[in-house]
Amino acid sequence: MTNRLPHSLRYSLRSDARDNRERILAVARTTFAEQGLDVAMREIARRAEVGPATLYRHFPTKAALVTEVFTEQMAACTAIVDEGLADPDPWRGFCRMIERVCELHARDRGFSAAFVSAFPHAIDFAAEREQALGKVAELARRAKAGGKLRPDFVLDDLIMVLMANSGIRTTSPAAAAAASRRFAALLIQGMRAEPAIPPLPPAVRLPLAVVT
Amino acid sequence: MTNRLPHSLRYSLRSDARDNRERILAVARTTFAEQGLDVAMREIARRAEVGPATLYRHFPTKAALVTEVFTEQMAACTAIVDEGLADPDPWRGFCRMIERVCELHARDRGFSAAFVSAFPHAIDFAAEREQALGKVAELARRAKAGGKLRPDFVLDDLIMVLMANSGIRTTSPAAAAAASRRFAALLIQGMRAEPAIPPLPPAVRLPLAVVT
DNA sequence: AGCTAAACGGACGGGGTGTTCCGATAGCGT
DNA sequence: ACGCTATCGGAACACCCCGTCCGTTTAGCT
Structure with missing residues (x-):
């Protein structure tokens, strides 16, 4: 049944994980846009309502998040x-x-x-x-x-x-x-x-x- | 004999203290000029060859040093x-x-x-x-x-x-x-x-x- | 030279940061 | 419904920062 997923390049990301990832990216976008790059990773995690570890699992470093x-x-x-x-x-x-x-x-x-x-x-x-x-x-x-x-x-x-x-x-x-x-x-x-x-x-x- | 000091407004600063103060200011000037205001107070103290406490005694806060x-x-x-x-x-x-x-x-x-x-x-x-x-x-x-x-x-x-x-x-x-x-x-x-x-x-x- | 107060600086506390560990949680295939 | 495992997140680590405390040193006057 996994093949039924609409032609997505996301290799089987669990639903909650995918949600978190997208929420993190959305939060990071608006926050970086408003405040520049000097925003703490914790702050982004807080606004995305995830723990710091989750943020770092999706984006192993701050630079990775920024480039993404x-x-x-x-x-x-x-x-x-x-x-x-x-x-x-x-x-x-x-x-x-x-x-x-x-x-x-x-x-x-x-x-x-x-x-x-x-x-x-x-x-x-x-x-x-x-x-x-x-x-x-x-x-x-x-x-x-x-x-x-x-x-x-x-x-x-x-x-x-x-x-x-x-x-x-x-x-x-x-x-x-x-x-x-x-x-x-x-x-x-x-x-x-x-x-x-x-x-x-x-x-x-x-x-x-x-x-x- | 203290009155023999050339008309200076410095009310009786001990010689070492005056030296330190001037060295701190000189270091702060060049460092701020080169690197901007995001320089650690410790770093300025280090370059001026004084302890952090000495720096803070002469300038009670970073803003004070900057304004000076x-x-x-x-x-x-x-x-x-x-x-x-x-x-x-x-x-x-x-x-x-x-x-x-x-x-x-x-x-x-x-x-x-x-x-x-x-x-x-x-x-x-x-x-x-x-x-x-x-x-x-x-x-x-x-x-x-x-x-x-x-x-x-x-x-x-x-x-x-x-x-x-x-x-x-x-x-x-x-x-x-x-x-x-x-x-x-x-x-x-x-x-x-x-x-x-x-x-x-x-x-x-x-x-x-x-x-x- | 000796004494006293001014000045020194190493160590400390409280708070911030980026990043990681590991036990608890919850999605998902069966 | 169950269990496996991917995923989660609070706590912790190591490193910075600013600013302070207090025992030690030293200048300067007698």
């Missing part, structure tokens, strides 16, 4: 980049991409922190991030070719913008999103190729800080 | 604002003010964190910050009157910029300063009043997060 939680956010991120790339007007696509990525990061503090950091000894989003950055590079190339994006824009500028965006702390998620919108608009204005372009200071490589 | 350490940085901050205000060209003064404040924050992670936070139950820089912000408002008013600064700039935008600047994390202090320079230039470009000014999204109040 943010895999879908990473997908949303690449989807945003893809949509920007699909826009026939590359500059408009570039702008919308930045606006939406900034807002996504503003709405999820944990994802924002995870994105600009690197977890050692854990599957992180390095591969997906690099892939997305490659697409952004293509989008930027087109926007430059269209004459709208200043030619001295580099990819590290985007990393810088996202790091900066993650520094904006507010009380409510709505305020964070609003601040992020204004911030992105200000920066986009600065990235526009102007008739008389004052040169920017040199770009900086921004290697991701390692999270202990 | 960053008082001079706060003075540097207001000095920068004053210099900007003294510039005959208000727009140039405004730009230089932003650049220099951003660089100051980039060079001192601890000060940056302390500036955009509020310590409860501790003398924080609220008064000085408000005073400096008042001067910035005057500078911004002049820059707007000169037609160089976009009219919809608000003071909270500066807070936002400083918060964002504090989110830029790098490996070396030099890289942080360089990134900060580029970041500030990008933002200043966005703050410039353009012939055709695309309206910004609404501004957002950014109450300072409380540090526990």
